[in-house]
Amino acid sequence: MKNNSGNIDAAGHVTGRSTYVDDIPVMEGVLFVKVFDSPNAHGKIKSIDFSAAEQMEGIVKIFSCKDVPGENQIGGIIPDEPLLADGEVHFQGQPILLIVAENEDAAEEAIKAIKIDIEPLPVITDPREAFKQGKLLSVSRKFVKGDTGNAFTKCKYIFEGRTESGGQEQLYLETQGAYAYPIEHNSVKIFSSTQGPTQVQRTVARVLGLGMNKVEVDVPRLGGGFGGKEDQASAWGAMAAMTAWILKRPAKCIPHRMEDMRMTGKRNPYSSDYKIGLDEGYNIMAYEATFYQNGGAAADLSPAILERTLFHATNSYHVPNVNVTAHSCKTNLPPNTAFRGFGGPQGMFVIEAAIDHAARSLGIDTTLIQRKNMMDNGDEFPYGQIVTECEAKHCWDEVVNAYDIEAIKKEVNTFNQQNTFHKKGLSMMPVCFGISFTNTMMNQARALVHVYSDGSVGVSTGAVEMGQGVNSKMIQVAAKCFGIAAERIKLESTNTTRVANTSPSAASSTADLNGKALLDACDQIKERLFSFIKTELTGNEEERVEIKEEVVYINDEASVFNWKNLIQQAFIKRINLSAKGHYATPYIYYDKTTEKGHPFAYHVYGTALTIVTVDCIRGTYEIDEVDVVHDFGTSINRDVDLGQCEGGIVQGIGWMTMEEVVYNENGKLLSNALSTYKIPDIYAVPKKINVHFLNTDGSDLAIFKSKAVGEPPLMYGIGAYFAIRNAVLAFNAKASVPYEAPITPEKVLMGLYGN
Numbered sequence: 001m002k003n004n005s006g007n008i009d010a011a012g013h014v015t016g017r018s019t020y021v022d023d024i025p026v027m028e029g030v031l032f033v034k035v036f037d038s039p040n041a042h043g044k045i046k047s048i049d050f051s052a053a054e055q056m057e058g059i060v061k062i063f064s065c066k067d068v069p070g071e072n073q074i075g076g077i078i079p080d081e082p083l084l085a086d087g088e089v090h091f092q093g094q095p096i097l098l099i100v101a102e103n104e105d106a107a108e109e110a111i112k113a114i115k116i117d118i119e120p121l122p123v124i125t126d127p128r129e130a131f132k133q134g135k136l137l138s139v140s141r142k143f144v145k146g147d148t149g150n151a152f153t154k155c156k157y158i159f160e161g162r163t164e165s166g167g168q169e170q171l172y173l174e175t176q177g178a179y180a181y182p183i184e185h186n187s188v189k190i191f192s193s194t195q196g197p198t199q200v201q202r203t204v205a206r207v208l209g210l211g212m213n214k215v216e217v218d219v220p221r222l223g224g225g226f227g228g229k230e231d232q233a234s235a236w237g238a239m240a241a242m243t244a245w246i247l248k249r250p251a252k253c254i255p256h257r258m259e260d261m262r263m264t265g266k267r268n269p270y271s272s273d274y275k276i277g278l279d280e281g282y283n284i285m286a287y288e289a290t291f292y293q294n295g296g297a298a299a300d301l302s303p304a305i306l307e308r309t310l311f312h313a314t315n316s317y318h319v320p321n322v323n324v325t326a327h328s329c330k331t332n333l334p335p336n337t338a339f340r341g342f343g344g345p346q347g348m349f350v351i352e353a354a355i356d357h358a359a360r361s362l363g364i365d366t367t368l369i370q371r372k373n374m375m376d377n378g379d380e381f382p383y384g385q386i387v388t389e390c391e392a393k394h395c396w397d398e399v400v401n402a403y404d405i406e407a408i409k410k411e412v413n414t415f416n417q418q419n420t421f422h423k424k425g426l427s428m429m430p431v432c433f434g435i436s437f438t439n440t441m442m443n444q445a446r447a448l449v450h451v452y453s454d455g456s457v458g459v460s461t462g463a464v465e466m467g468q469g470v471n472s473k474m475i476q477v478a479a480k481c482f483g484i485a486a487e488r489i490k491l492e493s494t495n496t497t498r499v500a501n502t503s504p505s506a507a508s509s510t511a512d513l514n515g516k517a518l519l520d521a522c523d524q525i526k527e528r529l530f531s532f533i534k535t536e537l538t539g540n541e542e543e544r545v546e547i548k549e550e551v552v553y554i555n556d557e558a559s560v561f562n563w564k565n566l567i568q569q570a571f572i573k574r575i576n577l578s579a580k581g582h583y584a585t586p587y588i589y590y591d592k593t594t595e596k597g598h599p600f601a602y603h604v605y606g607t608a609l610t611i612v613t614v615d616c617i618r619g620t621y622e623i624d625e626v627d628v629v630h631d632f633g634t635s636i637n638r639d640v641d642l643g644q645c646e647g648g649i650v651q652g653i654g655w656m657t658m659e660e661v662v663y664n665e666n667g668k669l670l671s672n673a674l675s676t677y678k679i680p681d682i683y684a685v686p687k688k689i690n691v692h693f694l695n696t697d698g699s700d701l702a703i704f705k706s707k708a709v710g711e712p713p714l715m716y717g718i719g720a721y722f723a724i725r726n727a728v729l730a731f732n733a734k735a736s737v738p739y740e741a742p743i744t745p746e747k748v749l750m751g752l753y754g755n
C-alpha cells in the first residue's frame with residue numbers, strides 16, 4: 001500500500017489469506033449451534049416436544065427461552081424482540097430453539113425430530129394494512145416547514161400519487177456468525193462478524209446477565225455488512241456466547257445462506273403517498289408525503305431508519321413548504337433493518353417520482369424541474385439545518401458539461417426514432433446525503449495507539465473493516481500524522497477490550513469518527529516526542545520540529561534523528577509512547593420535540609446521468625452508462641473511494657431493477673436463495689461507469705477533508721429506475737408504469753404492452 005492510495009487488504013483477498021470468523025482455528029471440543037426457527041409467521045406455540053431430538057447421537061443440549069440465564073431480549077432501540085420465542089411467534093424464521101451438537105450434521109438430523117404445534121394467528125405482510133389495524137413499532141414522526149396547506153391553495157399545478165419500493169437482501173458474501181469460548185472469571189470471548197462489536201457485547205451481557213466488562217468481542221474483518229450486521233449480528237453472537245458460557249465449551253453459530261436469508265431482516269420496503277405543488281414557473285412550492293415503512297415483527301433499527309427517510313425526503317431540492325409523515329408499521333416478516341442508505345433512498349425515490357409525475361403531466365423535461373429547484377447555500381432543510389458548502393448545483397452542472405448531456409439527449413432521440421424494438425432512456429439523479437448518525441450520541445469514537453520501542457506502530461480503533469477499506473484509511477491517518485511509512489503500522493482487529501463503547505461501523509461515518517479519534521491519539525504522542533526533542537535533544541523550546549518521510553527536521557533542516565532512533569531515545573528517557581484518542585463531532589444537535597436542529601456534520605453531494613437500452617420484445621434492459629460527478633472533498637484514497645462509488649451505484653441499481661424480495665401472504669420468503677433472488681452480476685452491471693471527482697476542498701469535519709463515501713453513491717442507482725421507465729414510455733407513450741420499484745423485466749413488459 002502506498003501512503004495515499006490502494007487497499008491494504010487487496011492482496012489478502014485475492015490470495016484467500018484474509019481471515020474471517022469461520023477461518024479462526026477453533027479449540028478442541030468446539031460445539032455447533034443450529035437454530036430451530038418458526039415455520040409460521042404468526043401464532044401461539046401450543047406445544048413443543050424436543051425430547052426425542054435431545055436423545056439423538058451427537059446432541060449435547062437443546063436450549064429454549066427458559067434457559068436464557070439473563071434477559072431474553074435483544075431489541076436494540078426498543079426492547080421488543082426475544083432472543084428465543086416465548087409463547088408466541090411473529091415471523092417465519094424466528095428462532096425458537098438452539099440445537100447444540102458435536103457436529104453440524106447431528107444438529108440438522110435432530111431438527112427433523114422436533115415436534116411443534118402452533119395455533120395460527122392472522123398474518124399481516126402489508127404495512128398499510130398494519131397501519132389500519134394500529135400496529136406500529138414506534139411513534140410516528142412528522143417534519144414540518146412552512147405551511148403546505150396554505151401553499152397548495154396558491155399552486156398552479158398539483159400532482160398526487162403513490163409509490164412502492166421493495167426490500168433488499170444485504171447478501172454479504174460472508175453470512176452472519178460468531179465463535180465464542182468461555183474464559184476465566186465467569187467471562188466469555190466472542191469472535192463476531194458484526195459492524196457493531198459493542199452492540200454484540202451489550203446484547204450478550206444482557207442475555208447472560210453479566211456486566212459488559214465480562215464480555216469481550218473481537219472482530220477480525222467482515223465479508224460485507226451493508227447494514228445487515230449493524231444490529232442483527234447480535235443474535236448470532238448471543239447464541240454462540242450463551243452456549244459457550246453455560247456449557248463451558250467453545251461454540252460456533254454460523255447459519256448457512258438459506259438460513260441467513262430466511263431468518264434475517266432486509267431493507268425496509270416502503271409504500272408512500274405524495275402530493276407536490278408547483279407555481280407557473282415550475283418552482284416546487286409545497287411537498288407532502290406519508291411514508292408507510294414495512295418494519296417487520298420487531299423494531300430493530302426501523303425507528304432510526306424512519307427518521308432518516310424524513311431527513312432525506314426532499315433530497316437535493318429547496319422546498320419552502322414541507323409536511324412529511326412517517327409510520328413504522330409492524331408486520332409478520334423478519335424484522336427489517338439497516339441497508340446502505342438507511343431509509344434515505346426510500347425517501348428520495350418518492351420525491352423523484354413526484355417530480356417525474358409533474359414533468360410528465362406538464363409535458364416538460366424532468367431535468368428542468370430538478371435543476372430549477374436545486375438547493376443552495378443559505379437554504380434551510382425541513383429539519384432546520386442551514387445549507388452550507390453546497391455542491392448540489394456544481395455537481396449537476398458539471399455532469400451537464402463534462403458529459404455533454406445535450407448531445408446525449410439528441411443521440412437518444414435519434415436512436416429512438418430509428419429503432420422500433422429497442423428504446424433508450426436517460427435520467428438525471430441528484431443526491432444530497434447527511435453525514436453523521438442521526439442519533440447525536442452515537443457520533444463519538446476512540447482509538448488506541450502504541451508505538452513500540454523498535455519504532456513499529458500498533459493501531460486499534462472502533463472501526464470495523466467490512467471490505468470498505470477503512471483499515472487502509474486508518475493506516476493512512478497514522479502514517480500521515482507521524483510522517484512515517486505505512487509499512488510501519490499494523491492495524492489491529494476491532495476489539496471491545498482495547499477500544500470500548502464503540503458506535504457501529506455505519507452511517508458512512510466510520511472513517512471520519514475513528515480517523516479523528518486516531519488523529520487525536522497520534523497527535524498526543526507526536527506532541528510528547530516533539531517536546532522531548534526540544535527539551536532533551538536540542539534544548540531549544542523555540543525550534544520548529546517536523547517528521548517527513550521518517551526524517552526529523554529541525555527548523556526545516558534534516559537532523560541526525562529519524563523515526564526509529566528518535567523512538568529509541570524517547571523510550572530510554574521513559575516518554576509515554578502510547579495514547580488513547582477520543583473524538584465527538586462538534587456543533588451537532590437535534591431536538592426531537594420540535595424536529596429541528598443541526599443533526600449532520602456536513603452533506604455529501606453528487607449527480608448521476610444514467611442511460612439505458614430496453615429490449616421492447618423481451619422486456620429486458622441493459623445499463624449502457626452511468627456518468628457521475630461526485631463530491632469526495634479532498635480524497636485521501638482515490639482507489640478506495642472509487643471502489644465505494646462504483647459498488648454503491650451497482651447495489652443501488654440492483655435494488656431498483658432486478659432485486660425482488662418476495663414473501664407470500666403467509667409470510668414465507670419465496671426469494672430465499674441465490675437462484676430466486678438475483679443481484680447484479682458481471683453481465684448486468686453498467687457497461688461503463690464514469691466517476692468524475694468534483695474539484696472541491698471538502699469539509700473540516702471530514703477526516704483530512706476527505707468526505708464520507710460509503711452510502712451516498714447507492715442513491716445514484718435510483719436513476720436507473722427512471723431511465724428504464726423513460727425508455728418504456730418512448731416505446732408506448734400511453735403505457736401505465738406505476739412508480740413501483742424494482743422495475744423488473746416483468747414490469748417492463750406490462751408497461752410496454754399494457755394499455
Ligand code: LUZ
Nearest residue numbers: 304342436437438439506507
Ligand atoms: N445507523 C444508525 C445508520 O444507527 N443511525 C444512522 O443515522 C445511520 N445512518 C446510516 C446508516 N446507518
Ligand code: MOS
Nearest residue numbers: 227339340506507
Ligand atoms: Mo449502515 S446502513 O449499517 O451504515
